Amino acid sequence: MSTYNPPLQDASFVLDQLIGLDQMCNDLKLDEVNSELASVIVEEAGKLASEVLAPLNSVGDQNGATVSEGAVTETQGFSDAYQQFVENGWATLTGPEEFGGQALPNVLGTAVNELWHSSNMAFALCPMLSQGAVEALIAHGSDELKAQYLPQLISGEWTGTMNLTEPNAGSDLAAVSAKAVPDGEQFRISGQKIFITWGDHQMTSNIVHLVLARLPDAPAGVKGISLFIVPKYLLDEQGQPAAQNDVSCVSLEHKMGIHGSPTCVMSFGDNEGAIGYLVGEANKGLSYMFTMMNHARQSVGLQGLSISERAYQQAVQYSQERFQGSNRDGSKIAIINHPDVRRMLMAMKAGNEAMRALAYSAAADIDRAHHGDAASRSRVELYTPIVKGWMTELAQELTSLNVQVHGGMGFIEETGAAQHYRDARILPIYEGTTGIQALDLIGRKTLFDNGTALKHLQQEIQASVDTLRNSESESLQQLGRKLETALKQACNAGDWILDNAAQDKELMGNVSFDNLMMMGYLTGGWLLAKSAIQAEQLKQTDNAYGAPFLNAKISTAQFFADHYLPRVGQHSETILTGLRHTFALDIDLL
């Protein structure tokens, strides 16, 4: 088991310096919010995360949820922790004020969510899913549904779930077959849903399921899917949970990781049909899902950062306690002094800081987009698949490095290093696989607008290159040269894609993954380079961070530039080949 120290200083650096939280809140007329409040909020959340949730992380892994007679019992200790989480108001952070939320910006919610996921990802999935349900209701629910369900979902008194996947409808939701039959004002829902995260538990007095299903007269395919609210307990006239609805958890999946998070097979309408209420208009369910998608996907990307940060902290801790080899005077050497271990720790640190910079930046763009900023809106669209795809892929590498730092002990479950690695493995899969993200980035987000959003990003990176190259600092100049090289390689690949892949779907698919990863490393490296510029400027002034932190920031950006930026070139080179041999073999030769 490892302890968790919330990375408060880096969080505040990214919020205050890289994003410019004070300026942003000013622009968005969020008078109440400033960097001082933000740092208090992150710090206080950090206490609950590190002292209450983090110790339960390995408990959840070893004693996962269980199911009996249709009801799930969560890991012991989770319920108390959840009550504390709710009583302290953390579920309300970004919710709108009229339903009891604190209406704080999404970027601050992201900084706080990072802590929940680092401390206990399996646990934090529960409020994360509730947040998805809240967003769907806010965007598309009737006033009546909002009044009935939002206050309790926002306070966390009830939790929410998303019921999309079916045995035959995974990445392809067009295949959804759950049925919804009109019954007066309401609907009777029936069908089976799988992979339902926190589909059942005993932590709250009600659970609000959001369910995709088809009406009897619905057109086939994606245009015939509607969204329903199906509460676990139907509400009585006072709005209190009363009679049990016809929905239950029939089994739990036995998973590779996140054992503390019950992944349910949910059965709707085994008897008379589960009562459901239509959200928004009929047949628009799938498009409603898309309105929440940016946020949901960014949340999963954030989990990639969170779990990598936890793994990194564990690796640093272990490598100081583990001694291997001796000095000439006979004293033993902690493995943190071995260059290869140090390389792994730096790779984790640099990767994490790049991910944090990207995740918070993308979250801030959601805030700006909500306030009508068009440039931010297209930036959100571009960033989202990178946040989800690249960050969760990088998390595989970084959590694996933690296992490696632990050596043989890392392969032993007792140290807990394996848990992070196993838990992380779901991240590139759920909420749209890496393949889906890669296609989204290259198709909808690049080719669809003829590369307009991409070009804007490239121009901004070029501006940073110019700043770096004109800097008086040798370190920054060097950083500028490396970023410039990477940018050129990425521009080449981008241009090639725009020229060649628009007409060739197979080519687009072949290179989509490399394009995603290339953009991830480029954006991460750029944001760290920007951080280095800020750090260099701050060094000249009286500041709250101190020289060791600021110098570390610059060195970390340099390490990223040396270690990760060359991967931009490598992916670019791959893209330029078109990976034309992808389909060279007949299936029977595979």
Next chain:
Amino acid sequence: MKILVTVKRVIDYNVKVRVKSDNTDVDLANVKMALNPFCEIAVEEAVRLKEAGVATEVVVVSIGPKACQEQIRTALALGADRGIQIETDSMPESLNAAKLLAKVIAEEQPELIVMGKQAIDSDNNQTGQMLAALLDMPQGTFASELKLESGKAQVTREVDGGLQTVELNLPAIVTTDLRLNEPRYASLPNIMKAKRKPLAVKTPADLGVELKEHSKLIQVTPPAERQAGIKVASVDELVEKLKNEAKVI
């Protein structure tokens, strides 16, 4: 009943303290600071008394540079009602702190003053007692239980070897020990509210206190490192070594 609680900004207790290389002091540059844990217990006790309807107002006071307003805000987020910062350039010696607090108490007239038994930086364990002496008030130090009944405070104190209970006339000063309560976590709505709670700033001059130097810090050094000893292979060897080499049994 009005309760006054004092809070001190100290190094976070999780941070490993490092002595400066020139041995002038410990190095606090850019180190994470926090509310002194014993003061946090004091705040919690006062807030509980308010929640129980015993107290009507909880006023929190801190002494130090502007940064200590962060700790006042933390206390406000835990449920205190308003704050007073006594602005000084550095952390004053205990006696000076007690004199400053005595003036604030003369103005505020609280019936109960709850303080941490000691700060985890200087480990002095004296400000509460000094303040009590200056105000000629009774004190209940190292409290593990506090009851307010019929105009008196009953304090159970953690003393060497057990527990002692004393009864104090009010107004009184109570200093907290670890087991008095388990402080809550600040809730988000209260953090938001804390921003709007009043926080007054006073200077020693406003209070008419002249700070005197009573002692000088000559140097600060790291404690002597203990050298690792030897590994013994068996219980027999251990007993033999303890008997004949260390001569402790």
Next chain:
Amino acid sequence: MAILVIAEHDNRTLKGATFNTVAAATQMGGEIHLLVAGSNCKAVAVTAASLDGVSKVLLADDLAYEHQLAENISKLVTELGKDYSHIVAPATTSGKNFLPRVAALLDVAQISDITAVEAENRFQRPIYAGNAIATVESLDPIKVITVRGTAFDPVETKGSAEISEISISHDAKLSSFIGEVMAESDRPELTAAEVIISGGRGMGNGENFALLETVADKLGAAVGASRAAVDAGFVPNDMQVGQTGKIVAPELYIAVGISGAIQHLAGMKDSKVIVAINKDEEAPIFTVADYGLVADLFDVMPELQEKL
């Protein structure tokens, strides 16, 4: 000018901490007077008179001092102390309770918990839970000091000081004694024990602490615990040794199934001899142990009990 040391006692016997405190006072230079304030405490004064280095015992026998209430004792000590160069008390919960009041009433600072005397006005004291040692110089005419007993070897009892009874009664009438519950144990108190045997999370549960108790009984030792063991609910928290528990420095400290978290080390690292028994050979406790035994405590403890 002379030094006034305040004796720690329970009206019947003089507490050990006084012996160490007098030892510290002898290093400050000057004649030492020892104040015994209590009620029906003459017997204490007789023992006090035998402490080496003490030239006079002041006996203030008055009902107001029976329970060492800080409000009363501090007024007595302030009145007597005006003519001394140093006023010194043990850094026990009693000394810590009343002495700062004395300092404030005399308008001088208190130097708490000293571990070394460098000069009559210069002392060392631990700060930051012992993670740093401060050297402090007093600028006051009267030095008010509490002494960490474990840092000074106790004085012997070959002296024969005169006993002078004083009749100054101070009853501030601000506070009253209601009662006390002293831990009942045949074993010595943690802070006074010469041998301590402590268990950690490795003990597994509270029942297994019986293994330590049988060994403790053989050694006349006190039984302690790490914070991890207390937090796990194995044993009550008054057994906790560490930064937030009791700070101890016995002749022999035996850590059993304790990994050696920094908070624990802060509470026991001044012990003269430290023994660590742990099956994890990488446990940090071994870095401070004089004798380490890498073994399963459940094998070791019965064997140890047998062989002692």
